[in-house]
Amino acid sequence: MADLLNTTANKNDNVTLVDALDKVLEKGAVINGDIVISVADVDLVFLGLRLILTSISKAEEVSGKSFSNTDKELTAEDIDYIKKLQKEIRKAEENIPKLIDMDNPKKTEQGLAKLVLTLVELIRRLMEKEAFRRVKRGSLSSAEIQKLGLSLKAVKKKIKEVQTIFGIEDEELNLDLGPLGNLM
Amino acid sequence: MEGLYLYCVRKRIDIPFPFSTKGIDEKHEIRTFTYQDLEAVVSEVSLEDFDSEAIQIKAQNDLNWIKEKALIHEKVIEEAMRKDGKILNLIPMKFGMIFKEERSLKKALDESYERFKAILKRLEGKQEWSIKVYLVDIKKFEQGIKEENEKIQEKEKEIASLPEGMAFFMEEELKEVVSQVTDEELNNIVDTLFESLKKHTSNSVKNKTLGKELTGRKERMVLNASYLIPEEKIRDFKKETEYLNQIMQTKGFSLEYSGPWPAYNFTSD
Numbered sequence: 001m002a003d004l005l006n007t008t009a010n011k012n013d014n015v016t017l018v019d020a021l022d023k024v025l026e027k028g029a030v031i032n033g034d035i036v037i038s039v040a041d042v043d044l045v046f047l048g049l050r051l052i053l054t055s056i057s058k059a060e061e062v063s064g065k066s067f068s069n070t071d072k073e074l075t076a077e078d079i080d081y082i083k084k085l086q087k088e089i090r091k092a093e094e095n096i097p098k099l100i101d102m103d104n105p106k107k108t109e110q111g112l113a114k115l116v117l118t119l120v121e122l123i124r125r126l127m128e129k130e131a132f133r134r135v136k137r138g139s140l141s142s143a144e145i146q147k148l149g150l151s152l153k154a155v156k157k158k159i160k161e162v163q164t165i166f167g168i169e170d171e172e173l174n175l176d177l178g179p180l181g182n183l184m
Numbered sequence: 185m186e187g188l189y190l191y192c193v194r195k196r197i198d199i200p201f202p203f204s205t206k207g208i209d210e211k212h213e214i215r216t217f218t219y220q221d222l223e224a225v226v227s228e229v230s231l232e233d234f235d236s237e238a239i240q241i242k243a244q245n246d247l248n249w250i251k252e253k254a255l256i257h258e259k260v261i262e263e264a265m266r267k268d269g270k271i272l273n274l275i276p277m278k279f280g281m282i283f284k285e286e287r288s289l290k291k292a293l294d295e296s297y298e299r300f301k302a303i304l305k306r307l308e309g310k311q312e313w314s315i316k317v318y319l320v321d322i323k324k325f326e327q328g329i330k331e332e333n334e335k336i337q338e339k340e341k342e343i344a345s346l347p348e349g350m351a352f353f354m355e356e357e358l359k360e361v362v363s364q365v366t367d368e369e370l371n372n373i374v375d376t377l378f379e380s381l382k383k384h385t386s387n388s389v390k391n392k393t394l395g396k397e398l399t400g401r402k403e404r405m406v407l408n409a410s411y412l413i414p415e416e417k418i419r420d421f422k423k424e425t426e427y428l429n430q431i432m433q434t435k436g437f438s439l440e441y442s443g444p445w446p447a448y449n450f451t452s453d
Contacts, residue, residue: 018447019258019314020251020254020258021250021251021254021394021444022391022408023258023445023448024207024254024258024276024278024392024448025250025254025274025278025279025447026278026391027276027278027448027451028276028277028279028446028448028451029193029275029276029277029278029300029303029452030277030278030281030453031190031277031281031293031296032292032293033190033280033281033282033283033290034187034283034284034288035187035231035234035235035281035282035283035284036243036280036282036283037234037239037240037243037279037280037282038243038280039244039250039279039280040212040236040238054442060325071275082349085349086348089348095290098366114231124320125320126358131353132353132356132357133207142350143234144352145349145350146347146350148348148349149348149350149351149352149353149403150348150349150352151350153202153348153349153352167201171402172283
């Protein structure tokens with residue numbers, strides 16, 4: 001931290017870099033120069049792709065209806081499916097702490113796993129948003145909601161499990177698209 | 185052909201002092217150009233290089249180039265504002281202003297003379313300091329909010345009694361509610377902070393917060409403010425900041441200050 005009674009420069013490098021960009025590029029006095037180097041609006045560039053992504057999946061107005069409008073019974077098939085999903089979720093849940101204990105993430109194969117998982121995670125998020133939209137619209141029966149919710153939860157847990165295997169943090173599930181910023 | 189890159193304008197100093205930083209092109213020395221009782225801090229640049237399309241393209245696309253040059257610009261001004269352990273008042277220029285010849289720089293200074301004199305008068309005896317607040321421990325902050333919010337607690341009880349698949353949607357929905365409440369509370373806290381720091385200052389600006397891509401930090405920046413502070417109040421400002429930082433840390437935040445800066449944020453009319 002800068003000491004203010006000491007008037008010599010006393011700002012650490014990181015502060016200086018961030019602030020220099022912040023201040024030098026955006027603020028300061030302007031006078032009519034013959035040549036003006038105009039710098040890209042850094043923020044705008046970074047925001048670009050993210051905006052496109054959010055507008056694709058922008059949630060519809062909440063209808064205000066309750067979660068389900070019909071009370072169809074679960075079929076035997078449904079019950080089987082639900083059981084299977086629950087088993088998958090438990091399996092992943094039990095597996096994750098074990099994997100963490102092993103403390104041996106497969107770092108070497110991390111690169112490819114990260115790429116694939118990132119795309120799966122992106123699709124999962126888009127699906128989840130769509131599922132939400134339908135649930136909120138109130139057009140699904142409680143059996144359907146139950147199935148949909150479990151499916152999404154299963155995928156989420158599975159991604160978490162694979163993440164643990166390869167030692168990939170949540171923040172790492174992303175793609176650096178260079179000047180466009182990050183995918184998610 | 186050589187032009188002049190302009191860094192800042194200050195009151196004329198009759199005893200010249202040399203700069204250790206090289207100019208924006210990393211070749212030429214920094215020098216001053218005197219106009220009446222003011223002087224402009226400048227350095228020569230090759231017009232062939234700096235008036236080229238290549239530079240304009242770099243300035244639009246090459247983040248590293250932008251960072252490098254912006255840092256040089258800042259370093260020169262940092263040097264220009266320090267003399268014998270004292271902070272001099274000066275007007276920092278925005279990045280990227282070049283004059284084709286001394287004559288056009290002189291003309292520009294002539295046109296802005298009254299404006300510059302007025303700004304320098306306003307800045308006299310004052311310094312710019314920056315405050316940045318980061319949300320360091322988001323879990324701590326959210327936990328604090330959850331504990332005080334009955335609605336969230338009720339919802340959590342309700343979820344516990346639902347079948348798993350339905351609970352999934354409720355959980356996700358609750359997460360949204362929590363993040364909404366968190367955002368509101370965050371805005372309140374940040375506003376209050378910004379206001380309470382005004383106490384010892386004569387002017388203040390709330391700037392847009394910088395993304396993680398720029399700060400290179402994991403924590404989210406929640407406040408980016410600059411204050412213009414009379415020299416004799418700086419000690420109080422620092423005390424206030426440290427006091428507020430202690431309070432904020434218990435809520436999961438970290439408050440950082442830096443300065444003195446060239447008065448970038450206080451040069452407009």
